[in-house]
Amino acid sequence: MFFKDVVGQENIKSRLIRSVQEQRISHAQLFSGPSGTGKLAMALAYAQYVSCKNRSETDSCGTCPSCHKYQKMAHPDLHFVFPIFNAKQFNKPVSDDFLPKWREKVLANPYFELSDWLSHIDAGNAQGEIYERESESILRKLNLKSFESEFKVMIIWLPEKMNIACSNKLLKMIEEPPSKTLFILVTENEEGVIGTIRSRAQLVKFPFVDNQSIKNALLKIEGVDPAIIPDAVHLASGSYLKALSYLSPSDDEQFYFQKFQEMMRFAYARQVKDMIDWADEMAKIGRDKQKAFFAASLRLVREYFVSNMKRSEIVYMNRAEKDWGKKFAPFINERNIVAFADEFELAIKHISMNGNPRIVFMDTGLRMVRLIKR
Known part of the structure; x- marks a missing residue:
């Protein structure tokens, strides 16, 4: 190196x-x-x-x-x-x-x-x-x-x-x-x-890495579309790793986003049986991934809340997240954003303390049912 x-x-x-x-x-x-x-x-x-x-x-x-x-x-x-x-x-x-x-x-x-x-x-x-x-x-x-x-x-x-x-x-x-x-x-x-x-x-x-250095490094990667580099640099927020993930989202990132979507859909539709199955599935992934999922969920609710303000310069989401958020973002508002954040932070704490993951995910999922329609 x-x-x-x-x-x-x-x-x-x-x-x-x-x-x-x-x-x-x-x-x-x-x-x-x-x-x-x-x-x-x-x-x-x-x-x-x-x-x-x-x-x-x-x-x-x-x-x-x-x-x-x-x-x-x-x-x-x-x-x-x-x-x-x-x-x-x-x-x-x-x-x-x-x-x-x-x-x-x-x-x-x-x-x-x-x-x-x-x-x-x-x-x-x-x-x-x-x-x-x-x-x-x-x-x-x-x-x-x-x-x-x-x-x-x-x-x-x-x-x-x-x-x-x-x-x-x-x-x-x-x-x-x-x-x-x-x-x-x-x-x-x-x-x-x-x-x-x-x-x-x-x-x-x-x-954090300066934006110009991240941009220069991305331009050196073979096959990268120069048109998407400004978005990648913006999303990176000083992390070269985040910039790379924007160009090519990892399997884990795609998985977390997919499971976040499922959780919110089940909560909105009050599909408790599906939420139980979802919690059972999430309980089987490793604890580090479980914490990473809740951290990703915490980031997403923050971004969707900010996107409601129509301030694109302070929103940090990839294209898939932005597209889905066009319909979902209004459900994250001043009446529930703090409660959402508190629930995900508490879930991270409980997983870190070796809490039963099935109970943690089931409890968090059911609380989403109550919060999403505030």
């Missing part, structure tokens, strides 16, 4: 490059920011630059043996930790057991979310987690001498998913790191990382 492949974030690129050139590399760094801002891509580009044998003033060379191995994510001094699940084919699995799948996913596109990753590894209903046993694997790898590079690099994606026991063991490693070790923690929920780790890592805040 090269710095030039990271969309936008020029200030952060310059800062990281300068730290390497001035030999002021902090041993633990926390890359924090919203989804789609390029944190993982930047971590990979930074690690490649640190290990490059012929780095330039602006990027790694791409031709030295180290760069070739980094581009395949197969460098012996590059290590990864990421959320996994207890797959039956492995006995007490760790991240290394899923490494081929991880390489496949990241090399295809380093801009993705946890739900995309869990779908890629067929996690089903499981929630991604970094287990306590992962700390033993980290310690074993980092206590080895570097094979080729000056630094051993450990990239931990979504440390907020780390088991508390694993977090405490990682803290000890960060406090007393092995020689020439670089930890890069990539988080979308800074507050979810234990405070003692945050206090010992150098924070690198990732802002």
Whole structure:
């Protein structure tokens, strides 16, 4: 991964490059920011630059043996930790057991979310987690001498998913790191990382990506219709991942929208039996997807409420959502918008607290019956 492949974030690129050139590399760094801002891509580009044998003033060379191995994510001094699940084919699995799948996913596109990753590894209903046993694997790898590079690099994606026991063991490693070790923690929920780790890592805040950078990146994609790029940039709201999803909505996004439509149709028609069947179906998807569905529903009611104001510049929906909303939007109004938002936020909370998903979906669906005709 090269710095030039990271969309936008020029200030952060310059800062990281300068730290390497001035030999002021902090041993633990926390890359924090919203989804789609390029944190993982930047971590990979930074690690490649640190290990490059012929780095330039602006990027790694791409031709030295180290760069070739980094581009395949197969460098012996590059290590990864990421959320996994207890797959039956492995006995007490760790991240290394899923490494081929991880390489496949990241090399295809380093801009993705946890739900995309869990779908890629067929996690089903499981929630991604970094287990306590992962700390033993980290310690074993980092206590080895570097094979080729000056630094051993450990990239931990979504440390907020780390088991508390694993977090405490990682803290000890960060406090007393092995020689020439670089930890890069990539988080979308800074507050979810234990405070003692945050206090010992150098924070690198990732802002939203500027519109011009997103536009330039989309124009480079082969086969993209330039006419739809302005809408994609507007919908992105600073997230390159959202811009990509506008061009090609993911299966999950299409599924969430379809199930939102079904829920509202059943609620409007007071089709309780259909709502029960709908709740049974939604209860079978994974908890991360269940939370993502309610988050998508929360976004949609907000957008439909705002669309009633005839202010297109502050509406962020794709074409399918806009088209359906022409008839549905009037049902989201000042008499029920707050109640809708409260119900979806409460559902997310209950799913996060391991509430019975069938009851949560059934209860939420029935409450929609009462709210939609206000």
